[in-house]
Amino acid sequence: MQELHRQSASVPETLHEAHYDEDADRQLITQSYRNLLHSFKTPLEEKDLRLLRAAYEMAVEAHKEQRRKTGEPYITHPIEVARICVEEIGLGPTAAVCALLHDVVEDTNVTLKEIHNQFGDRVALIVDGLTKLDGLHNSESPQAENLSKVLRTMLIDVRVVLIKLADRLHNMRTIRSMSDKSQKKIAAETTYIYAPVAHRLGLQKIKTELEDICFKIQHPDEYKDIARKLEEKLKSRSEYIDKFIKKLQDIFKDLGYKHRVIGRPKSIFAIWRKIHTKHVPFEDIYDLFAVRVIFEAPREWEKRRAWELYSHVTDHFQPVPERLRDWITTPKSNGYESLQTTVLGIDNKFVEVQIRSERMNDIAERGVAAHWKYKSGGKKGDADVYEIWLQRIRETIENSSGNAIELLADIRSELFTEEIHVFTPKGEMKTLPEGATALDFAFSIHSDLGCTCRSVKINNRLVPIFHKLSEGDQLEILTDKNQKPTEDWLQNVVTSKAKNRIRAALKEEKKVQADFGKEILERKLNNLKVSFEENCDTLVKWYGFLNRTEFLSAIYLSQVDLRKVNRKFRADGNMLVEIEQPKPRTQEAPVFRKNKPEIKPEIIINNEPGSYYQHSFATCCNPVQGDEIFAFVLTTGGARIHRTSCPNASNLYAHYGHRILSATWGNISRSDFLAHVVVTGIDTGPGVIQQLTNRIYDLGINIRSFEIRGEGGYFEGHLGLIVVNTDQLQRAILELRKFEWVSNVTRSDN
Numbered sequence: 001m002q003e004l005h006r007q008s009a010s011v012p013e014t015l016h017e018a019h020y021d022e023d024a025d026r027q028l029i030t031q032s033y034r035n036l037l038h039s040f041k042t043p044l045e046e047k048d049l050r051l052l053r054a055a056y057e058m059a060v061e062a063h064k065e066q067r068r069k070t071g072e073p074y075i076t077h078p079i080e081v082a083r084i085c086v087e088e089i090g091l092g093p094t095a096a097v098c099a100l101l102h103d104v105v106e107d108t109n110v111t112l113k114e115i116h117n118q119f120g121d122r123v124a125l126i127v128d129g130l131t132k133l134d135g136l137h138n139s140e141s142p143q144a145e146n147l148s149k150v151l152r153t154m155l156i157d158v159r160v161v162l163i164k165l166a167d168r169l170h171n172m173r174t175i176r177s178m179s180d181k182s183q184k185k186i187a188a189e190t191t192y193i194y195a196p197v198a199h200r201l202g203l204q205k206i207k208t209e210l211e212d213i214c215f216k217i218q219h220p221d222e223y224k225d226i227a228r229k230l231e232e233k234l235k236s237r238s239e240y241i242d243k244f245i246k247k248l249q250d251i252f253k254d255l256g257y258k259h260r261v262i263g264r265p266k267s268i269f270a271i272w273r274k275i276h277t278k279h280v281p282f283e284d285i286y287d288l289f290a291v292r293v294i295f296e297a298p299r300e301w302e303k304r305r306a307w308e309l310y311s312h313v314t315d316h317f318q319p320v321p322e323r324l325r326d327w328i329t330t331p332k333s334n335g336y337e338s339l340q341t342t343v344l345g346i347d348n349k350f351v352e353v354q355i356r357s358e359r360m361n362d363i364a365e366r367g368v369a370a371h372w373k374y375k376s377g378g379k380k381g382d383a384d385v386y387e388i389w390l391q392r393i394r395e396t397i398e399n400s401s402g403n404a405i406e407l408l409a410d411i412r413s414e415l416f417t418e419e420i421h422v423f424t425p426k427g428e429m430k431t432l433p434e435g436a437t438a439l440d441f442a443f444s445i446h447s448d449l450g451c452t453c454r455s456v457k458i459n460n461r462l463v464p465i466f467h468k469l470s471e472g473d474q475l476e477i478l479t480d481k482n483q484k485p486t487e488d489w490l491q492n493v494v495t496s497k498a499k500n501r502i503r504a505a506l507k508e509e510k511k512v513q514a515d516f517g518k519e520i521l522e523r524k525l526n527n528l529k530v531s532f533e534e535n536c537d538t539l540v541k542w543y544g545f546l547n548r549t550e551f552l553s554a555i556y557l558s559q560v561d562l563r564k565v566n567r568k569f570r571a572d573g574n575m576l577v578e579i580e581q582p583k584p585r586t587q588e589a590p591v592f593r594k595n596k597p598e599i600k601p602e603i604i605i606n607n608e609p610g611s612y613y614q615h616s617f618a619t620c621c622n623p624v625q626g627d628e629i630f631a632f633v634l635t636t637g638g639a640r641i642h643r644t645s646c647p648n649a650s651n652l653y654a655h656y657g658h659r660i661l662s663a664t665w666g667n668i669s670r671s672d673f674l675a676h677v678v679v680t681g682i683d684t685g686p687g688v689i690q691q692l693t694n695r696i697y698d699l700g701i702n703i704r705s706f707e708i709r710g711e712g713g714y715f716e717g718h719l720g721l722i723v724v725n726t727d728q729l730q731r732a733i734l735e736l737r738k739f740e741w742v743s744n745v746t747r748s749d750n
């Protein structure tokens with residue numbers, strides 16, 4: 001064999017150190033390989049063993065000079081990814097071979113051709129799918145391009161995405177050795193796409209673990225807070241669950257078939273999501289207790305056994321009727337099957353009870369990876385949920401405009417949606433994702449119908465084109481040939497087909513505008529006696545636009561101040577040359593600072609005390625002095641300051657990681673930060689508003705806005721407060737919580 005190994009200088013996850021204990025390394029490597037072999041449940045055939053061994057040896061040799069950030073030899077990573085594939089996802093030897101080789105082409109001298117020669121078509125295809133694209137330096141978002149490549153290859157072999165998930169899981173489990181910024185970036189990417197993919201493919205366990213690790217990185221304080229509260233009650237909680245399980249086992253003792261009852265801990269992230277979306281305090285989350293009843297049954301008896309167990313449970317414990325879910329008769333669109341309810345358990349505490357067969361449990365935990373195992377046993381004509389979903393992804397990719405960020409966003413929205421069914425006037429059924437509007441329906445029939453759609457009749461009633469559809473709606477489209485798609489249509493459709501057609505129409509429109517804009521600019525440059533062709537790009541860059549079309553159409557729409565060309569440039573022959581600005585006194589002087597001495601809080605960006613970026617505060621999360629923040633570099637050269645907990649942070653990190661810089665608070669010279677607070681409680685009458693506002697004024701805080709809504713004896717108030725820093729804000733929140741009729745006070749983003 002040729003010399004395959006070399007020092008790889010550009011691999012970010014590796015580290016080179018001279019003094020490592022080679023014996024200890026070798027021991028560690030053989031031990032993890034042995035663990036991998038032991039993880040197969042059935043004995044391996046001779047030829048599979050040989051292939052595994054060959055892949056192992058190739059990977060050991062190829063990665064031998066590399067180390068992980070944790071200090072371990074790099075090869076432990078691919079071996080561990082292979083073990084996760086086998087043991088935790090249930091994949092076979094081929095996947096393990098691919099997992100062992102998954103970083104070889106990307107990070108070492110081994111070529112895809114060599115892998116192809118030694119391991120054949122299938123392994124080469126999968127490894128190729130797992131290898132990052134080369135030469136994306138000029139791309140707007142290399143991260144998005146690489147992710148869409150993985151998803152594209154998934155259509156050919158679903159194992160690509162399963163191995164990618166195992167890879168991500170192992171990297172997340174060992175993420176503590178990365179820098180803060182890398183952790184945030186990786187966590188954002190994981191929240192944005194990997195956890196939803198895991199959910200959609202039914203890999204519940206992996207999804208939950210990914211979400212919990214991400215949550216810990218993205219919201220460390222809240223994570224600690226919930227973990228501590230769970231810890232405090234751990235003893236009493238587990239005693240309670242044990243008691244409840246014992247009682248159920250007692251009830252089930254004469255069943256005559258195999259079953260087991262297990263307690264199920266709720267994930268920290270799931271608890272937080274509930275606190276956050278429902279604005280309830282930790283103490284009020286009533287299904288902190290959950291148990292699972294898993295039984296054995298032949299396929300055709302599963303449903304009746306589940307209902308039999310349900311009736312046993314509800315004979316002894318009062319069920320909460322609105323919490324009954326029958327996902328056996330109609331499984332969830334990610335394949336999940338279970339019968340589930342909440343009952344009033346011992347001591348009148350609420351307990352969630354899930355009832356399912358061993359097969360259903362396997363599918364609930366491993367999804368698509370377990371699905372193939374049971375495929376043959378299903379009813380005839382059973383639609384394969386994963387096939388349907390993969391088909392939708394295929395269509396999304398085929399309809400895509402080629403922009404990786406848009407494609408990824410489209411795929412992501414496909415990951416989350418459930419389906420509804422609506423009808424044409426002739427009674428033909430159309431399946432659309434939940435949340436689809438009348439406009440989506442029009443585009444689903446024909447793109448011309450979509451582009452000219454003026455209004456819609458639903459069940460014979462006239463509604464606007466952005467009307468959200470409900471299950472069973474019957475629709476008739478009314479068109480107008482003068483109608484034209486506008487920017488806001490994009491925000492009011494959910495299907496990728498509609499989005500792509502609208503984008504195409506808008507692009508067409510923009511081209512026309514750019515033609516007009518070009519005429520305007522040409523006139524201008526003629527006056528300066530320089531040519532358009534040679535100087536246009538200079539101006540595109542100077543004004544901070546992405547490309548000519550954007551720039552020229554903005555000129556047509558009068559969004560560009562062209563007078564600046566005369567002030568900032570002079571003609572030198574045929575070329576525009578920027579007039580030199582008076583040189584700053586010292587080299588450290590800010591480049592982008594405004595001329596007038598405006599009082600602005602100092603933000604230290606990228607640890608450089610003389611802030612080179614003119615900054616502004618994001619209104620999506622309204623940072624207050626003291627919040628953890630980061631800076632997002634704008635194409636115009638400035639920087640926008642966001643809170644690290646900003647709802648948009650994931651999106652920014654996942655797509656534009658390269659434009660994110662660290663930021664900390666410096667010398668603050670302002671004291672008027674806007675913060676939003678939500679107060680909920682019992683409506684005790686007209687005095688509520690006054691008592692709340694008085695308490696706030698007592699703290700010396702001004703109120704910018706106050707909206708209050710009441711319903712059924714409860715109120716929800718939204719306050720905009722002007723505060724100096726997070727300490728003052730925190731004090732206000734604690735003060736408001738002191739009213740006994742206030743049930744909760746939380747900060748919101750905007």
Ligand code: MN
Binds near residue numbers: 077102103167
């Ligand atoms: Mn990897």
